Amino acid sequence: MLGALIIVFREVIEAGLIVGIVMAVTKGIAGSRLLVALGVVAGLIGASLVAAFAGALGEALQGIGQEVFNASILMIAVVMLTWHNVWMAKHGRELANEVRLVGDAVRTGSRSITALGVVVAVAVMREGSEVALFLYGLVASANSTSRELIEGSLIGLALGCAVTAVTYLGLVTIPTKRLFTVTTVLITFLAAGLAAQAVLFLQQAGVVTALGQTAWDTSGILSDTSLFGRVLHTLIGYADQPSVLQVVVYAIVVTTIFALSKAFAPKAPAMRTRKPATAG
Amino acid sequence: MKASILLAALAALAISSAPSLAADATLVKVSLKDHHFVPAEPTAPAGKPITIEVTNQDTTPSEFESKTLRVEKVVPGGGKITLQIRALTPGRYRFFDDYHEDTTEGFLVIQ
Numbered sequence: 001m002l003g004a005l006i007i008v009f010r011e012v013i014e015a016g017l018i019v020g021i022v023m024a025v026t027k028g029i030a031g032s033r034l035l036v037a038l039g040v041v042a043g044l045i046g047a048s049l050v051a052a053f054a055g056a057l058g059e060a061l062q063g064i065g066q067e068v069f070n071a072s073i074l075m076i077a078v079v080m081l082t083w084h085n086v087w088m089a090k091h092g093r094e095l096a097n098e099v100r101l102v103g104d105a106v107r108t109g110s111r112s113i114t115a116l117g118v119v120v121a122v123a124v125m126r127e128g129s130e131v132a133l134f135l136y137g138l139v140a141s142a143n144s145t146s147r148e149l150i151e152g153s154l155i156g157l158a159l160g161c162a163v164t165a166v167t168y169l170g171l172v173t174i175p176t177k178r179l180f181t182v183t184t185v186l187i188t189f190l191a192a193g194l195a196a197q198a199v200l201f202l203q204q205a206g207v208v209t210a211l212g213q214t215a216w217d218t219s220g221i222l223s224d225t226s227l228f229g230r231v232l233h234t235l236i237g238y239a240d241q242p243s244v245l246q247v248v249v250y251a252i253v254v255t256t257i258f259a260l261s262k263a264f265a266p267k268a269p270a271m272r273t274r275k276p277a278t279a280g
Numbered sequence: 281m282k283a284s285i286l287l288a289a290l291a292a293l294a295i296s297s298a299p300s301l302a303a304d305a306t307l308v309k310v311s312l313k314d315h316h317f318v319p320a321e322p323t324a325p326a327g328k329p330i331t332i333e334v335t336n337q338d339t340t341p342s343e344f345e346s347k348t349l350r351v352e353k354v355v356p357g358g359g360k361i362t363l364q365i366r367a368l369t370p371g372r373y374r375f376f377d378d379y380h381e382d383t384t385e386g387f388l389v390i391q
Contacts, residue, residue, distance in 0.1 A: 003382060007378070007379065007381075054341060054354050054356045054359075055356040055358075055359050058353075058354065058355075058356060058359060058361055059359075063361065063362050066353055066354060066361070067353070130343065130354070130378075133341040133343070133354060133379075134341075134379050136340070136341065137340035137341050137342075137357075137379055140339060140340050140357070200350060200352075203350065203364070203366070204350065204351040204352070204353065204363050204364060204365075205363075205364060206331075206364030209329070209364070209366070212366035212367075213366065214350075219347065223347075224347075225347070240347070241347060241348060241350065243350060243366075
């Protein structure tokens with residue numbers, strides 16, 4: 001039972017963390033709760049479909065359908081997260097200072113949170129499909145220990161939801177103004193980590209073969225399959241034996257998001273000094 | 281605009297996604313039977329890319345995974361998958377079924 005609990009919990013940690021972060025990021029924005037819920041539901045439906053058609057997916061594209069699919073949805077998440085951060089760089093200040101007053105910002109904002117809804121769906125779909133396949137295996141083998149295993153799985157799932165709650169509650173204790181900075185950094189590293197995972201899939205499919213050598217091996221210090229390693233894996237993309245290409249792509253994504261955010265950020269001092277002057 | 285960039289990227293990915301099997305890759309075949317790898321310790325030469333073919337003879341799905349080989353792929357019940365591995369240095373590389381890690385493991389022995 002403990003084995004099943006651990007397997008399921010390990011799979012849902014990533015989705016749990018991401019949902020928690022998105023909930024904190026979109027806190028207070030009209031319609032955001034519904035969006036997260038829709039993201040989860042869409043993710044669960046997607047996960048069931050992926051699990052049900054795992055065979056067909058695996059055989060697609062001459063046997064590398066699984067990898068191309070995984071890499072593609074991960075890259076969609078990376079693009080969505082990048083977009084969100086750039087949007088926040090552009091409008092975050094208005095949103096923090098005069099929440100929901102700027103009609104245009106809110107409208108664009110709702111599009112930006114839609115992007116985060118997609119990220120939720122992708123996270124739930126990816127992890128959910130593996131849990132679904134695992135559970136299917138348990139039910140199909142239907143021996144005397146199956147019941148215990150299913151109970152373990154359900155507890156694992158519940159613990160995953162607890163991760164969401166802890167992440168969310170932890171983040172919302174941060175004062176709103178600081179929260180924007182924290183979540184921007186979180187999302188930047190999250191996106192870079194997901195991009196590095198996408199690289200992994202393309203490498204195992206043989207689509208990309210360059211820079212395949214191992215960049216470092218810190219599995220002796222902190223295994224990325226340990227609980228803490230797993231959390232770091234999701235949050236900042238920590239891997240104990242990454243390929244050189246993964247490290248390169250990681251660096252490129254962090255740099256790109258940073259550069260884009262800088263490029264799209266309004267000339268802040270000029271806009272802000274006017275306000276106190278008129279107010280006072 | 282974002283969407284079109286994304287679509288272009290995906291299209292490029294799809295086009296470039298035909299498996300580029302290295303001509304000199306060593307083929308290693310492994311089967312899953314009653315949640316055990318057969319053979320449990322396949323061998324392959326060092327310094328050459330490797331293609332691993334995993335056939336699942338069980339009816340339940342497995343996930344072939346290896347930290348050191350850096351792969352992770354679902355093998356449906358009764359299904360078959362292939363994985364591309366970079367050229368390796370001599371050693372023992374552990375792989376396992378992520379769904380039954382405690383009972384289902386093997387080693388790729390590179391000589």
